[in-house]
Amino acid sequence: MLSKGLKRKLEEEEEKEALEVDAWWLDPGHPAVTQAPPTVASSSLFDLSVLKLHHSLRQSEPDLRHLVLVVNTLRRIQASMAPTVTLPPVPSPPVVPSVSDNLLASSDTALSASMASLLEDLSQIEGLSQAPQPLADEGPPGRPTGGAPSSLGGLDLLGPATGCLLDDGLEGLFEDIDTSMYDSELWVPTSEGLKPGPENGPGKEGAPELDEAELDYLMDVLVGTQALERPPEPGR
Amino acid sequence: MRWHQAVPQLSHPWVSLQSKNAPHSQGEYDVYSTFQSHEPEFDYLKSLEIEEKINKIKWLPQQNAAHSLLSTNDKTIKLWKVTERDKRPEGYNLKDEEGKLKDLSTVTSLQVPVLKPMDLMVEVSPRRIFANGHTYHINSISVNSDCETYMSADDLRINLWHLAVTDRSFNIVDIKPANMEDLTEVITASEFHPHHCNLFVYSSSKGSLRLCDMRAAALCDKHSKLFEEPEDPSSRSFFSEIISSVSDVKFSHSGRYMLTRDYLTVKVWDLNMEARPIETYQVHDYLRSKLCSLYENDCIFDKFECAWNGSDSVIMTGAYNNFFRMFDRNSKRDVTLEASRESSKPRAVLKPRRVCVGSKRRRDDISVDSLDFTKKILHTAWHPAENIIAIAATNNLYIFQDKVNSDMH
Numbered sequence: 001m002l003s004k005g006l007k008r009k010l011e012e013e014e015e016k017e018a019l020e021v022d023a024w025w026l027d028p029g030h031p032a033v034t035q036a037p038p039t040v041a042s043s044s045l046f047d048l049s050v051l052k053l054h055h056s057l058r059q060s061e062p063d064l065r066h067l068v069l070v071v072n073t074l075r076r077i078q079a080s081m082a083p084t085v086t087l088p089p090v091p092s093p094p095v096v097p098s099v100s101d102n103l104l105a106s107s108d109t110a111l112s113a114s115m116a117s118l119l120e121d122l123s124q125i126e127g128l129s130q131a132p133q134p135l136a137d138e139g140p141p142g143r144p145t146g147g148a149p150s151s152l153g154g155l156d157l158l159g160p161a162t163g164c165l166l167d168d169g170l171e172g173l174f175e176d177i178d179t180s181m182y183d184s185e186l187w188v189p190t191s192e193g194l195k196p197g198p199e200n201g202p203g204k205e206g207a208p209e210l211d212e213a214e215l216d217y218l219m220d221v222l223v224g225t226q227a228l229e230r231p232p233e234p235g236r
Numbered sequence: 237m238r239w240h241q242a243v244p245q246l247s248h249p250w251v252s253l254q255s256k257n258a259p260h261s262q263g264e265y266d267v268y269s270t271f272q273s274h275e276p277e278f279d280y281l282k283s284l285e286i287e288e289k290i291n292k293i294k295w296l297p298q299q300n301a302a303h304s305l306l307s308t309n310d311k312t313i314k315l316w317k318v319t320e321r322d323k324r325p326e327g328y329n330l331k332d333e334e335g336k337l338k339d340l341s342t343v344t345s346l347q348v349p350v351l352k353p354m355d356l357m358v359e360v361s362p363r364r365i366f367a368n369g370h371t372y373h374i375n376s377i378s379v380n381s382d383c384e385t386y387m388s389a390d391d392l393r394i395n396l397w398h399l400a401v402t403d404r405s406f407n408i409v410d411i412k413p414a415n416m417e418d419l420t421e422v423i424t425a426s427e428f429h430p431h432h433c434n435l436f437v438y439s440s441s442k443g444s445l446r447l448c449d450m451r452a453a454a455l456c457d458k459h460s461k462l463f464e465e466p467e468d469p470s471s472r473s474f475f476s477e478i479i480s481s482v483s484d485v486k487f488s489h490s491g492r493y494m495l496t497r498d499y500l501t502v503k504v505w506d507l508n509m510e511a512r513p514i515e516t517y518q519v520h521d522y523l524r525s526k527l528c529s530l531y532e533n534d535c536i537f538d539k540f541e542c543a544w545n546g547s548d549s550v551i552m553t554g555a556y557n558n559f560f561r562m563f564d565r566n567s568k569r570d571v572t573l574e575a576s577r578e579s580s581k582p583r584a585v586l587k588p589r590r591v592c593v594g595s596k597r598r599r600d601d602i603s604v605d606s607l608d609f610t611k612k613i614l615h616t617a618w619h620p621a622e623n624i625i626a627i628a629a630t631n632n633l634y635i636f637q638d639k640v641n642s643d644m645h
Binding site for chain 2: 071
């Protein structure tokens with residue numbers, strides 16, 4: 001692909017590496033293909049695509065065309081890297097390996113191993129997309145922000161959560177709220193003040209997910225006030 | 237044809253209409269009217285801001301002295317009416333010049349009010365607002381030849397509207413899968429046939445075109461014709477799909493052909509042949525070896541428009557570095573021109589440009605590596621009857637005219 005004798009400037013070496021990615025996966029019989037170190041070539045394109053996917057999903061309203069094209073390209077790359085690998089979903093938190101990890105792999109064996117783990121993560125990501133996932137970066141501290149993109153499954157959220165009356169399923173927003181917690185006498189309503197939900201109402205995005213600190217606080221409150229009469233419910 | 241440059245004017249999120257300010261000053265253009273079409277909005281349900289950025293503008297066929305146009309942002313379409321006033325009545329009997337009622341005792345004779353010329357006043361008023369029809373981002377609007385309906389397309393759906401009805405639209409195409417995880421293709425552009433009001437076409441991110449007949453069914457999910465070119469195995473790469481994504485589709489004025497633009501080419505399709513296009517023109521094939529870099533900087537996702545001239549003999553599209561390209565279908569000759577202040581003076585003839593890829597380089601050639609990818613010509617338009625073109629280059633709008641042949645050839 002670089003056969004036309006173009007002058008390459010020093011500062012364009014990075015671009016040259018990226019270009020060689022293109023060359024690497026094309027017909028290796030092409031006379032002008034420069035043999036780049038395989039690990040840099042293959043994984044950088046994969047990583048780039050995953051980064052683009054993450055970036056796209058993080059938008060509040062993803063550009064569907066961009067998203068679909070990136071996902072399809074990622075699938076092509078994935079398929080060409082390890083076409084025969086089939087992996088069972090592994091229930092560990094998905095973490096996209098950094099580029100430096102891939103750069104360290106210097107042999108084909110190491111390449112396959114790192115590719116396998118990446119594929120594993122990607123299939124894990126796609127498997128997780130069934131479960132409700134917050135699309136926004138915010139989340140309980142400690143969870144890697146980029147760690148749980150929900151691929152296209154998260155796009156389900158675009159459907160029901162809209163003012164568009166043409167789209168049915170507004171009821172779907174409210175279907176999976178467990179209201180039994182509100183029926184219980186012991187439940188302290190101040191929990192609503194602890195974690196103010198987003199403007200777009202309850203539903204998959206706003207399902208109250210109290211972390212341990214908040215639960216502890218609640219327990220203290222419950223234990224402390226149980227001896228007294230039931231406190232008035234604020235905000236109701 | 238020799239193209240002359242008119243004075244460039246500014247264009248921004250406002251809809252700006254241009255016209256000559258004096259008939260004798262050739263090639264001098266002034267702003268005709270400016271108005272704010274859309275304002276930023278906030279979708280409270282999704283906590284999202286909807287940008288006021290306009291995606292498409294379409295003129296309606298003129299039916300009286302006024303002009304009408306449709307403009308759309310991501311979610312809302314608006315119908316605007318543009319009227320001119322260049323005369324005003326003077327000499328009322330009961331009102332004075334300021335419009336105040338006269339004291340009747342001072343009126344001693346009757347006069348007939350006359351129309352006197354005044355400075356041109358352009359009035360633009362919103363006539364309809366078509367809202368809440370789309371969940372996803374609107375990418376095209378197209379007015380039907382019946383002049384009563386129009387369609388709007390977003391990534392997954394196409395709606396049919398009546399120009400007089402704003403609270404209702406009919407969904408005519410829906411490609412949203414039951415499970416969004418199965419989504420692999422989106423709608424990228426759509427257009428009504430220029431003569432047959434029941435026919436329309438829409439393009440996809442996979443490079444296919446679907447011609448639909450609204451008489452066949454209420455929901456046109458089944459196409460009447462599917463136009464798709466099989467992938468060339470020798471040029472297959474990871475980016476094959478991205479570069480095959482059609483960014484614009486336009487019927488020829490004759491209605492016999494369609495023009496499509498994908499990342500590297502423009503193609504002419506014959507409605508009678510679904511298997512492949514009848515003509516393919518390379519817009520900037522020198523970018524084929526740079527697809528990875530263009531993927532990295534997202535330029536590979538740029539959406540270029542394309543246009544026919546009035547006689548369907550020449551097609552035009554934009555490129556990078558403020559270049560735009562014209563292809564003569566009959567002579568098979570093509571030209572690259574540049575839209576920029578530096579390279580053109582008023583009434584100057586545009587000089588053809590050349591991009592060189594190898595070591596052989598002529599004096600004014602631009603090398604591929606020097607192309608400025610931030611200067612993109614995404615929007616181009618050709619006057620339906622005359623050899624006048626409009627080229628949008630970032631913040632500037634250029635209007636060029638062919639002085640040698642002002643009529644179509």
